[in-house]
Amino acid sequence: MKKSEAIFGMIRIPLDALAVAAALLLAYRLRQMNADLIPGRQFLDTSHTLPDLRYYLSAIVVPGMAVFFLLASALRLYSLRATVSAWREVGSVLIAVTLWLALLIAWYFLVRRELFFSRILLLHAVFFMALFLTAVRASLILLQRSFLREGIGRMFVVSVGSHPIVQYAKDTLQGDEHYAYLGHLQNLESLRRLAFQRSIDLVLQTDPNPDSAETISLIEYCRSHHLDYGFLPPVLADVPHQLLVEKLGLMPLIRFRPTPLDGWGRVMKRLFDIVVSALLLILLSPLLFLIALVIVVTGGFPILYLSTRVGQHGRRRIGVLKFRSMIQNADATRVQLQELNHRRDGPLFKIRNDPRVTTVGRVLRRFSLDELPQLWNVLAGQMSLVGPRPHLPSEVERYSAEQRRVFAVKPGITGLAQISGRSDLNFKEEMRLDLQYIEEWSILMDLWILWRTLFTVFGRKGAD
Numbered sequence: 001m002k003k004s005e006a007i008f009g010m011i012r013i014p015l016d017a018l019a020v021a022a023a024l025l026l027a028y029r030l031r032q033m034n035a036d037l038i039p040g041r042q043f044l045d046t047s048h049t050l051p052d053l054r055y056y057l058s059a060i061v062v063p064g065m066a067v068f069f070l071l072a073s074a075l076r077l078y079s080l081r082a083t084v085s086a087w088r089e090v091g092s093v094l095i096a097v098t099l100w101l102a103l104l105i106a107w108y109f110l111v112r113r114e115l116f117f118s119r120i121l122l123l124h125a126v127f128f129m130a131l132f133l134t135a136v137r138a139s140l141i142l143l144q145r146s147f148l149r150e151g152i153g154r155m156f157v158v159s160v161g162s163h164p165i166v167q168y169a170k171d172t173l174q175g176d177e178h179y180a181y182l183g184h185l186q187n188l189e190s191l192r193r194l195a196f197q198r199s200i201d202l203v204l205q206t207d208p209n210p211d212s213a214e215t216i217s218l219i220e221y222c223r224s225h226h227l228d229y230g231f232l233p234p235v236l237a238d239v240p241h242q243l244l245v246e247k248l249g250l251m252p253l254i255r256f257r258p259t260p261l262d263g264w265g266r267v268m269k270r271l272f273d274i275v276v277s278a279l280l281l282i283l284l285s286p287l288l289f290l291i292a293l294v295i296v297v298t299g300g301f302p303i304l305y306l307s308t309r310v311g312q313h314g315r316r317r318i319g320v321l322k323f324r325s326m327i328q329n330a331d332a333t334r335v336q337l338q339e340l341n342h343r344r345d346g347p348l349f350k351i352r353n354d355p356r357v358t359t360v361g362r363v364l365r366r367f368s369l370d371e372l373p374q375l376w377n378v379l380a381g382q383m384s385l386v387g388p389r390p391h392l393p394s395e396v397e398r399y400s401a402e403q404r405r406v407f408a409v410k411p412g413i414t415g416l417a418q419i420s421g422r423s424d425l426n427f428k429e430e431m432r433l434d435l436q437y438i439e440e441w442s443i444l445m446d447l448w449i450l451w452r453t454l455f456t457v458f459g460r461k462g463a464d
Contacts, residue, residue: 002153002154002155002201003153004144004147004152004153005080005153006080008140008143008144008153009078009079009080010080011140012077012078012136012137012140013069013078015136015140016068016069016072016077016133016136017065017069018136019129019132019133019135019136020061020064020065020068020129020132020133021061021065022128022132023125023127023128023129023131023132023133024056024060024061024064024125024128024129025061026124026128027121027122027124027125027128028050028053028056028121030121030124031050031118031120031121031124032050050117050118050121051117064100064104067100067103067104068096068097068100068129071096071099071100071103072092072093072096075092075095075096076092077089077092077093077096086137086138086141089137089141090134090137090138093130093133093134093137094130094134096133097126097129097130097133100126100129101122101126104116104122145177148177148178149177151180153178154177154178154179154180155178155179155180155201155202156179156180156182156198156199156200156201156202157173157179157180157181157182157200157201157202157203157204158181158182158183158184158185158191158194158200158202158203158204159181159183159184159185159203159204159205159206159232160184160185160186160187160188160190160191160203160204160205160206160218161184161186161205161206161207161208162186162187162206162207163206163207164184164206165184165204165206165232166206166232169204169232182194182198182200184206187214188214188217188218188221191203191218191221192221195225195227200227201227201228202227202228202229202230203218203222203227203228203229203230204230204231204232205218205229205230205231205232206231206232206234207234208231208234233254242256242257242258242259242260242439243255243256244256244257258405258408258438259408259409259438259439259441260439260440260441260442261408261409261438261441265441265442265443268443269384269443269446270381272385272443272446273378273379273381273384273385274379276385277375277376277378277379277385278379280375281375281376281379284372284375287369287372288372288373291323291364291369291372292323294360295323295324295360298358298359298360299324299327299358299360302324303323303324304321304322304323304324304373305321305322305323305324305325305326306319306320306321307319307320307322307392308320308392308393309390309391309392309393309411310390310391310392310393310396310407310411311382311383311390311407311410311411312407312408312409312410312411313407313408314396314404314407317393318377318382318383318390318411319377319382320374320377320382320383320390320411321373321374321376321377322370322371322373322374323364323369323370323372323373324361324370325357325358325360325361325362325364325365325370326356326357326358326361327356327358367457367458368457371413374413375413378413382410383410383411383412383413384409384410384411384412384413385412385413385414385446385450386412386413386414386415386437386445386446386449386450387409387410387411387412387415387437388406388409388411388412388415388417388434388437388438389411389412389415389417389418389434390411402435403431405435405438406431406434406435406438408438409438409441414449414450414453415433415434415437415449416433416434416436416437416445416449417429417430417433417434417437418449418453418456419449419452419453419455419456420433437449
């Protein structure tokens with residue numbers, strides 16, 4: 001650890017204590033003067049419950065400083081190796097202030113069974129604590145970064161191994177001012193020569209192998225020469241955002257998750273699907289009834305077409321609902337029309353100007369109205385509003401192992417591929433976009449895709 005890191009880490013403690021004390025004392029003085037934060041305005045009357053300063057110092061200020069220190073420590077705000085972003089550190093400070101306020105109110109209300117002696121004092125105290133602590137942290141971050149730009153406090157890093165360091169890690173080391181990347185070395189002997197010439201803080205091995213004599217010798221060299229040793233994951237280095245560092249007892253564990261759509265993300269997405277699909281079914285019920293009536297009048301029954309598709313995890317078969325847009329028994333003529341398939345780049349079957357599509361069906365397809373019954377699939381939990389489009393079992397049988405990763409999530413009515421070209425995309429590009437969605441999912445991405453879907457539908461781009 002660099003000496004400057006330790007200094008900046010330790011100096012945060014007394015400065016935070018001063019900031020909390022200054023906020024509490026300033027709030028007390030303002031209340032004592034009956035002063036509000038708005039200049040020239042007098043809203044407050046004299047407080048008859050305000051304690052004397054000695055009691056306030058012993059009962060509020062000193063314990064308040066201690067409680068904030070404990071909260072900040074729990075949120076790792078005093079970590080000596082400060083490599084988190086400035087926004088994240090400020091966010092942790094605001095969380096600590098909020099928890100401090102909650103504990104103070106809980107102490108008075110639940111333990112002492114009384115209200116705090118001045119609500120406006122409490123409001124001022126929290127405001128000034130957030131302001132002063134944020135100012136202190138921001139000033140320290142700016143000061144530390146100015147030192148780093150001068151080369152003071154940087155961690156000197158080298159990578160070692162027969163394989164070159166992955167580009168993402170290299171870009172991070174070269175772009176983060178906390179590090180000074182000295183380059184890649186092929187073996188331990190090269191590291192010995194470099195370490196003899198200059199100081200090294202961290203050694204990153206790119207090809208760790210516990211059975212390799214080279215790995216064992218490298219670790220022993222780092223331990224005996226007091227160098228930090230680390231290794232980069234030898235697999236899945238292309239998706240570092242999908243790797244989680246956890247604890248298995250006392251052992252560190254690197255776990256891969258196929259998609260960030262997990263935990264609360266999955267719960268939020270399902271709740272969103274239920275609410276929105278139910279609301280749309282209610283609002284669009286007159287349109288659904290009208291479309292059904294037109295289909296019956298112009299072409300008879302059935303109104304709906306049930307297509308068996310592959311669902312989540314690639315094992316489940318789901319019946320995807322659509323308004324019937326083709327002639328009756330259209331599937332029976334698929335073999336005869338195989339030569340007209342314009343999606344020969346993959347397993348999908350698509351025909352431009354399909355002769356089986358009815359006149360009404362062309363209108364429905366042009367504006368994707370034939371997909372509306374799939375809202376029932378979403379409500380039933382078989383599909384999602386946003387996700388990769390479901391494909392036929394016969395098409396899925398021709399998927400490669402990489403392409404089968406799309407089954408990590410539920411299929412969707414719309415998706416990233418649908419707003420990026422729909423049927424105009426080749427199969428490889430469609431799969432790339434679906435996999436990108438799976439690996440980078442967020443609720444904001446879902447909202448953005450739904451918004452873009454409206455423009456895609458009305459723009460009639462890529463509709464077969």
